[in-house]
């Protein structure tokens with residue numbers, strides 16, 4: 001898919017990986033609606049992006065993806081402003097093993113909500129133009145991160161949901177490719193200040209830190225490059241793309257049928 005003139009939505013766009021996704025989409029000619037519940041960071045980023053890419057290329061919408069009403073309204077406003085939605089990046093996520101229900105609600109339910117609401121605008125069965133949806137999981141969606149069992153569960157959920165909805169999209173003719181990104185450790189706020197968010201698993205913080213040192217960390221722009229690959233490559237549907245500092249790999253899974 002060529003990005004010039006296409007319309008993208010990025011959740012969790014104000015900081016970290018979402019910010020880098022927003023930037024790479026803009027650099028390649030897309031218009032981007034930035035959704036985030038951090039209004040201060042979102043508006044400040046919007047101001048900078050408007051200076052760099054022009055007034056008409058971006059939009060910031062305060063949106064908590066836990067809220068069906070806010071997410072629905074944000075996608076509607078994006079469509080009314082830019083004329084449609086071609087690319088949906090369900091990226092917002094948290095890591096907090098103490099408030100574990102919220103971790104599931106944002107990381108898994110938020111991705112499902114964002115996908116279903118985007119399909120209403122994008123699916124060819126609803127008169128949409130088709131397009132591509134990219135969900136952000138983690139390498140913890142492919143294997144266990146012992147200090148973060150609920151985060152791990154939420155990310156395994158994102159991988160499973162994405163692969164199944166991608167197969168459904170293909171079988172039902174939605175005209176939408178749906179893929180999932182699975183990065184290792186990335187230098188962002190989520191990665192820093194972690195021990196306080198591990199709850200009863202804080203004793204495993206040192207072991208996790210050692211794991212991160214051994215695996216080495218990614219920059220946000222390395223992850224954004226992989227997002228771009230999944231967006232532009234028309235052959236990619238239902239893929240789980242593992243991203244590590246020295247290797248990238250499309251995962252293979254057991255064939256069940």
Ligand SMILES: NC(=O)C1=CN([C@@H]2O[C@H](COP(=O)(O)OP(=O)(O)OC[C@H]3O[C@@H](n4cnc5c(N)ncnc54)[C@H](O)[C@@H]3O)[C@@H](O)[C@H]2O)C=CC1
Nearest residue numbers: 012015016017037038064065092093138185186188189190
């Ligand atoms: N940093 C890392 O090591 C890795 C992160 N990931 C995933 O990447 C995604 C982005 O994470 P980072 O950029 O690292 O985190 P971050 O904390 O730097 O940025 C997350 C952004 O999402 C927003 N956000 C959080 N909850 C939200 C909600 N309910 N509604 C709207 N916006 C919300 C925050 O305000 C923030 O702007 C997450 O899904 C995370 O699980 C995956 C692998 C590794």
Ligand SMILES: CCCCC/C=C\C=C\C(=O)C/C=C\C/C=C\CCCC(=O)O
Nearest residue numbers: 138139140143144184185191194208209
């Ligand atoms: C296959 C094994 C799973 C490996 C998971 C790898 C990376 C996942 C990263 C994330 O999704 C989230 C980022 C941080 C994890 C949590 C703790 C890091 C603690 C670092 C520290 O204490 O300094």
